[in-house]
Amino acid sequence: MNEKMLEVRGLTVCIPTEKGVIRPVNDVSLEIPAGSIVGIVGESGCGKSMTARAVMGLLRHPAKVTGGSVSLCGREITSLAEKEYRKLCGNEISIIFQEPMTSLNPVMRTGRQVEEAIRLHTACSREEAKAKTLEIFRKVEIPEPEGRYNCYPHQLSGGLRQRVMIAMAMVCRPKLLIADEPTTALDVTVEAQILKLLEKLRDEGTSVLVISHNLGVIAKLCDYVYVMYAGRIVEQAETETLFSRPAHPYTRGLFRSVTSLREGSETLETIPGVVPNLLRLPAGCSFSLRCGQCGENCRQKMPELIETEPGHKVRCFLTGKEGTE
Amino acid sequence: MLRTKKKQAEQITDLLLQSQIGEEETFRDLMRRMARENKTAVISFALIVIIILAAILAPLLTPYEENEMDLLHRLAAPSADHLLGTDEGGRDVLTRLLYGARVSLLIGVAPALLSLILGAVLGVAAGYKGGLADAVIMRIADVTLAFPSMLLAMVIMYALGGGILNVFLTLTLVNWANVARVVRAQTLKLKNCEFVEAARVIGVSRDRIMRRHILPNCLPTLLVLFTLNIPASILTESSLSFLGLGIQPPNASWGLMINTGRQYLYNAPWLCFAPGAAIMLIVLAFNFLGNGLLDVLDPRMKKQ
Amino acid sequence: MMKRNLARRLLQALIVLVGVTLLIFVMLRIVPGNPIETMMGEHANAETVARMTAEMGLDQPLHIQFFRYISSAVRGDFGTSYSLGKPVSRLIGSAFVNTFILALFAAAFAWIAGISCGIISAVKKNRLPDRLFMGFSLLGISLPVFMAAMFLQYVFAYQLKWLPISGTDSWTGFILPAVALGWNSAGQVAQMTRTTLLETLQEDYIDTARAKGMGPFGVLVRHALRNAMLPVLTMMAIQFSGLLSGAVITETVFSINGVGRLMVQAISGRDIPLLQATSLLATTVVILGNLLADCLYSVLDPRIRKEG
Numbered sequence: 038m039n040e041k042m043l044e045v046r047g048l049t050v051c052i053p054t055e056k057g058v059i060r061p062v063n064d065v066s067l068e069i070p071a072g073s074i075v076g077i078v079g080e081s082g083c084g085k086s087m088t089a090r091a092v093m094g095l096l097r098h099p100a101k102v103t104g105g106s107v108s109l110c111g112r113e114i115t116s117l118a119e120k121e122y123r124k125l126c127g128n129e130i131s132i133i134f135q136e137p138m139t140s141l142n143p144v145m146r147t148g149r150q151v152e153e154a155i156r157l158h159t160a161c162s163r164e165e166a167k168a169k170t171l172e173i174f175r176k177v178e179i180p181e182p183e184g185r186y187n188c189y190p191h192q193l194s195g196g197l198r199q200r201v202m203i204a205m206a207m208v209c210r211p212k213l214l215i216a217d218e219p220t221t222a223l224d225v226t227v228e229a230q231i232l233k234l235l236e237k238l239r240d241e242g243t244s245v246l247v248i249s250h251n252l253g254v255i256a257k258l259c260d261y262v263y264v265m266y267a268g269r270i271v272e273q274a275e276t277e278t279l280f281s282r283p284a285h286p287y288t289r290g291l292f293r294s295v296t297s298l299r300e301g302s303e304t305l306e307t308i309p310g311v312v313p314n315l316l317r318l319p320a321g322c323s324f325s326l327r328c329g330q331c332g333e334n335c336r337q338k339m340p341e342l343i344e345t346e347p348g349h350k351v352r353c354f355l356t357g358k359e360g361t362e
Numbered sequence: 363m364l365r366t367k368k369k370q371a372e373q374i375t376d377l378l379l380q381s382q383i384g385e386e387e388t389f390r391d392l393m394r395r396m397a398r399e400n401k402t403a404v405i406s407f408a409l410i411v412i413i414i415l416a417a418i419l420a421p422l423l424t425p426y427e428e429n430e431m432d433l434l435h436r437l438a439a440p441s442a443d444h445l446l447g448t449d450e451g452g453r454d455v456l457t458r459l460l461y462g463a464r465v466s467l468l469i470g471v472a473p474a475l476l477s478l479i480l481g482a483v484l485g486v487a488a489g490y491k492g493g494l495a496d497a498v499i500m501r502i503a504d505v506t507l508a509f510p511s512m513l514l515a516m517v518i519m520y521a522l523g524g525g526i527l528n529v530f531l532t533l534t535l536v537n538w539a540n541v542a543r544v545v546r547a548q549t550l551k552l553k554n555c556e557f558v559e560a561a562r563v564i565g566v567s568r569d570r571i572m573r574r575h576i577l578p579n580c581l582p583t584l585l586v587l588f589t590l591n592i593p594a595s596i597l598t599e600s601s602l603s604f605l606g607l608g609i610q611p612p613n614a615s616w617g618l619m620i621n622t623g624r625q626y627l628y629n630a631p632w633l634c635f636a637p638g639a640a641i642m643l644i645v646l647a648f649n650f651l652g653n654g655l656l657d658v659l660d661p662r663m664k665k666q
Numbered sequence: 667m668m669k670r671n672l673a674r675r676l677l678q679a680l681i682v683l684v685g686v687t688l689l690i691f692v693m694l695r696i697v698p699g700n701p702i703e704t705m706m707g708e709h710a711n712a713e714t715v716a717r718m719t720a721e722m723g724l725d726q727p728l729h730i731q732f733f734r735y736i737s738s739a740v741r742g743d744f745g746t747s748y749s750l751g752k753p754v755s756r757l758i759g760s761a762f763v764n765t766f767i768l769a770l771f772a773a774a775f776a777w778i779a780g781i782s783c784g785i786i787s788a789v790k791k792n793r794l795p796d797r798l799f800m801g802f803s804l805l806g807i808s809l810p811v812f813m814a815a816m817f818l819q820y821v822f823a824y825q826l827k828w829l830p831i832s833g834t835d836s837w838t839g840f841i842l843p844a845v846a847l848g849w850n851s852a853g854q855v856a857q858m859t860r861t862t863l864l865e866t867l868q869e870d871y872i873d874t875a876r877a878k879g880m881g882p883f884g885v886l887v888r889h890a891l892r893n894a895m896l897p898v899l900t901m902m903a904i905q906f907s908g909l910l911s912g913a914v915i916t917e918t919v920f921s922i923n924g925v926g927r928l929m930v931q932a933i934s935g936r937d938i939p940l941l942q943a944t945s946l947l948a949t950t951v952v953i954l955g956n957l958l959a960d961c962l963y964s965v966l967d968p969r970i971r972k973e974g
Contacts, residue, residue, distance in 0.1 A: 095876055142889050143893065144968055206877075508949045509948070511908075513929065597810050627819070627824075628820070635813075638809075
């Protein structure tokens, strides 16, 4: 029986704009069991990063959580006061961002920045903090830790910077690490190393939530995957199930565009249309405008998430249909 | 919002990329966008137009003559007869303010234009030709810029003597170096652009490239510099006149009015504050307009 | 790497300084007419004028005069004031102290008030403190220095009688002039601080700091300000030029015996040695200020430090 590290129920984030209220995260529910790597995949703008920020309490004004709950190890955290929330951040949940270049303070040495994370949550002396920092540097396989400790971010390569970010996130041994597009800004060779590192962290007991638009990364790392579109979860399944039996037309479209590349076919398959403007969502299913199999019902009502087989849920009226196309 | 010179310089140097890339927005579209987004700039523009009109139509707007003395009513406080009171010679302050507007506007616009032309020509030459021309022009510019503006103006006025024409010359010499620096920076960026290379390869002469390819692409920048140099000139002139080193009587400029009014600061404060407020208003108006133009032409802000 | 850059900048500064000296020298001698004649006015008679001209070496060709000037200047002798009769170096010496104190107070006001207002404005964006402070900044930037000076003098010295109208008998005499002089710079600093701070607060590393669990105050002081202050500090170093321009006027309005006022006197008295020396002093200060600004930026921004 896997203990649930993170449980999100019906999370909704609202952003009031001049032209109306948009919901970049709309009634999202997900679970991360202990010791697993879970992924959220979707195009840019589908709300996956927002979900992560909402869980961390890092939403920028005027975005606000307006519904739902988040529980960490069974403990409800959405209703916590800011001060309490801050005690969790960097301590029990951590996050690493996409752009290691801009995510580190350019005028502060990397060692100091990691130490900050330590000293915010544990009372310890400068020497102890430094020792812990060097230790975590070694753990995330940063070569020559003492030298790197004194470096400024711009003196390190992209891969090393991301390792520093990971070190900073892991130094307080969090239960959950959220990785928002961890390798998107890195070279392919460096990407492989970072992915291995994340797996190693999982093996040592940290649960990981990976957010990516890169299906390859998701396939390699994750045990369970959620697919998001226009702020909602449209499909969720174990990785193998999702990749072999994708049910939602959107998911199928995503996979088609990747496989057409691999098989070297003449035309690149794409999903027609563009990501919908959140201010002008269609009534009914958000994907209806781009869906090749859209029916009348789809245009008028929003489908619910239905379990089509154990562990596999889909938000589509057409899931009765079998077969890959 | 007003910016510092450095930030302005940065924004100004970015302007060229946008104009060179050939955005499809015409000048009119840009102006319309500015009108939509920046109400302060629009108000400023309207204010400037009003002041210009008031200056031109001065004789029609006031029953008094510019130098009409009325010694029986010296230093009178503002009243129905004299909306802004009278000065030490009994002259109506509002009238002198209106006629002084002519001088101040002229003092603002003419040197700004002259320094723009001088600075642009020298800046492009320095940037494009490089080498000795660049070094010499830039060192001269450095020397000019090493002087605090007031001090430079004072020393030049000393050398040239008083009078309106010399004030023009002085203000031009004080302001050209800034223009030259910005234009040079732009030229350096433009020099390596493909359309310039293409022209070079075809065999277009250096002069023609500078004239027909580089300068026109600097126009948006020059427009902004022009709008922002006007208030600088007005301020420098009024400071000079305040010290008695600029415009001489009987010509009236707002700065001169403040200079003479200074003796009566305590019993007739309106003599100083009226022209002072006028200066402030026109300086603000041009600054807001200039920054509005900068915002609208700045590609970085457009991305947002 | 850094030393080479420093040397290069020093050399440039030196060239500019020499250029400046030359320029001042030449400009002051373009004026037609014999300065001795102008100075003596009615009392001039041909013999005395000729004698004094020879004495002062004013009949020598320009380049010889220039070299003589430089060689004396290096030894600290800047000639004798035509209008005041005393050695220029002594006149400037006593005036310099006053101007220095004035500039110091003004700069302190500009920077302390400017930075604090800028920070508060950024943190309380679009609320009352923001609008209030930005209003004052705008006023400072658009008011000519002489207006600010006279306005302050009128309200606080004349009407309210809180502070002296003129003179520097006590240190309180420096307060109003310092505020008048520094108001413009304070406005610039406040606006720039607000802008850069707002920009900095949008950066990704601020999110990282918050993700670590840092509170808003810590984020502001330990991450945002450190980055936001860089351009502000260099701007402040460049403001020397403006402060000197303004000092000329402020000293005149408040009757402070400073270098600026000496300059004005030198001009009306056609006093070449005095004018020359004061101009030289002012420009040297500006050049040094710009040099300092360059060095400051390289030191404070580690990214630039690497390239020198």
